[in-house]
Amino acid sequence: MIHINTKTFFDKLQLIVENKELIKLQLTGKREKSSDLKKIIVTAVEIKKGYCLNFVYRHNTKDITKNFDISEGIELIEKAMANEFYNAELFAKTENVNLIILPNEKAQLKSSQPTLQAPTTFTHDKVKDRLIEPFENIYLRELGITNANWEIRREMSDKYKQINKYIELLAPYLTELTVTDSLHFADMGSGKGYLTFALYDYLSNNLKLNTHATGVEFREDLVWTCNSIARQAGFENLIFVKGTIEKTELEKIDILIALHACDTATDDAIFRGIQSDAELIVCAPCCHKQIRKAFNVTNELSNVTKFGILKERQAEIITDTIRAMILEAHGYKTNVFEFIPLEHTPKNVMIVGKKVRNASPDKQGILKNIAAIKQVFGIEKHYLETLLGI
Numbered sequence: 001m002i003h004i005n006t007k008t009f010f011d012k013l014q015l016i017v018e019n020k021e022l023i024k025l026q027l028t029g030k031r032e033k034s035s036d037l038k039k040i041i042v043t044a045v046e047i048k049k050g051y052c053l054n055f056v057y058r059h060n061t062k063d064i065t066k067n068f069d070i071s072e073g074i075e076l077i078e079k080a081m082a083n084e085f086y087n088a089e090l091f092a093k094t095e096n097v098n099l100i101i102l103p104n105e106k107a108q109l110k111s112s113q114p115t116l117q118a119p120t121t122f123t124h125d126k127v128k129d130r131l132i133e134p135f136e137n138i139y140l141r142e143l144g145i146t147n148a149n150w151e152i153r154r155e156m157s158d159k160y161k162q163i164n165k166y167i168e169l170l171a172p173y174l175t176e177l178t179v180t181d182s183l184h185f186a187d188m189g190s191g192k193g194y195l196t197f198a199l200y201d202y203l204s205n206n207l208k209l210n211t212h213a214t215g216v217e218f219r220e221d222l223v224w225t226c227n228s229i230a231r232q233a234g235f236e237n238l239i240f241v242k243g244t245i246e247k248t249e250l251e252k253i254d255i256l257i258a259l260h261a262c263d264t265a266t267d268d269a270i271f272r273g274i275q276s277d278a279e280l281i282v283c284a285p286c287c288h289k290q291i292r293k294a295f296n297v298t299n300e301l302s303n304v305t306k307f308g309i310l311k312e313r314q315a316e317i318i319t320d321t322i323r324a325m326i327l328e329a330h331g332y333k334t335n336v337f338e339f340i341p342l343e344h345t346p347k348n349v350m351i352v353g354k355k356v357r358n359a360s361p362d363k364q365g366i367l368k369n370i371a372a373i374k375q376v377f378g379i380e381k382h383y384l385e386t387l388l389g390i
């Protein structure tokens with residue numbers, strides 16, 4: 001670590017950008033604790049007007065993206081480091097450089113071996129076998145997944161792959177739907193809407209189904225942003241409503257999805273799906289606190305819940321097994337599988353229940369098996385049972 005004048009860092013940055021060696025620069029460590037701006041991420045992009053710097057201003061609840069030409073961009077970075085941030089992490093093809101401004105305004109510079117791969121944008125060849133087409137797809141651009149040229153932005157390529165993977169996994173179920181006339185899907189805890197938009201797009205534009213959809217989300221800012229993007233994208237029948245999974249009034253649900261809704265919110269969602277006799281119920285559960293707290297193992301399996309992380313995993317297995325079994329008891333042919341590779345997120349299990357009409361599941365037998373599992377783990381009730389009055 002050496003003490004320097006910040007000019008050394010900006011000269012280096014200028015050179016790296018000019019040589020097209022910039023992979024990413026991020027400004028972090030906000031000077032003003034109350035500031036809503038958490039970080040700025042800068043990457044280089046090739047757009048119609050030429051080689052530019054793309055700024056993502058990451059606020060607490062939103063991202064704002066802007067492109068600047070090189071000199072203006074570097075000037076803005078200098079200003080941001082003088083007024084808003086203490087830390088600049090520069091990732092280039094040839095090295096990593098970290099500039100730290102100390103509280104006494106002295107600057108330190110640290111250089112190390114490069115750790116990030118050189119930029120790759122998705123070319124049309126790479127995306128051609130994807131189900132969600134990026135070209136002229138307005139919601140992907142507005143969600144920050146594509147740039148102004150409809151190319152997948154490097155830092156969003158994992159998200160783009162995840163969206164496609166999700167549609168790819170659901171496609172076999174969607175093509176077999178029996179409701180094809182006026183299909184309503186509800187996304188419970190829709191968040192930023194990545195998957196809500198993609199599913200609406202796939203059902204309406206790929207499968208040409210007459211679809212309307214509701215995203216339910218209790219964060220007003222997300223609801224507002226998603227509605228604005230839906231209007232820009234011309235998705236007339238997609239609306240987002242502010243409300244809770246438990247109480248929001250919804251018309252008959254044909255497909256219910258709930259991805260990463262926390263803890264028992266997943267149960268609330270499954271309950272609404274069963275109540276509405278939904279044809280498809282899809283959930284990717286999040287945390288599993290209810291069952292973790294409910295464990296009271298007094299038999300030879302007590303060590304299975306002794307160690308924190310393993311107890312957590314056990315809670316996940318028991319929670320989701322019972323969810324899957326309850327779906328089966330209600331006539332849903334249920335599959336549980338890995339949603340996205342484990343290296344991207346540990347929350348990667350997806351439960352899909354497909355209603356089998358005229359099925360006669362052995363409900364009592366299944367409930368008896370659930371009771372046996374609960375007994376082993378000393379669990380009184382699974383929250384989904386409480387909701388269903390089982």
Ligand SMILES: C[S@@+](CC[C@H](N)C(=O)[O-])C[C@H]1O[C@@H](n2cnc3c(N)ncnc32)[C@H](O)[C@@H]1O
Pocket residue numbers: 188189190191192193194195216217218219222243244245246258259260261262265
């Ligand atoms: C982890 S995010 C997942 C967002 C989205 N489903 C996805 O997978 O990208 C969970 C979202 O659910 C919302 N949420 C959690 N519990 C909720 C509830 N009971 N009612 C409405 N929204 C809820 C949160 O505000 C958050 O936006």
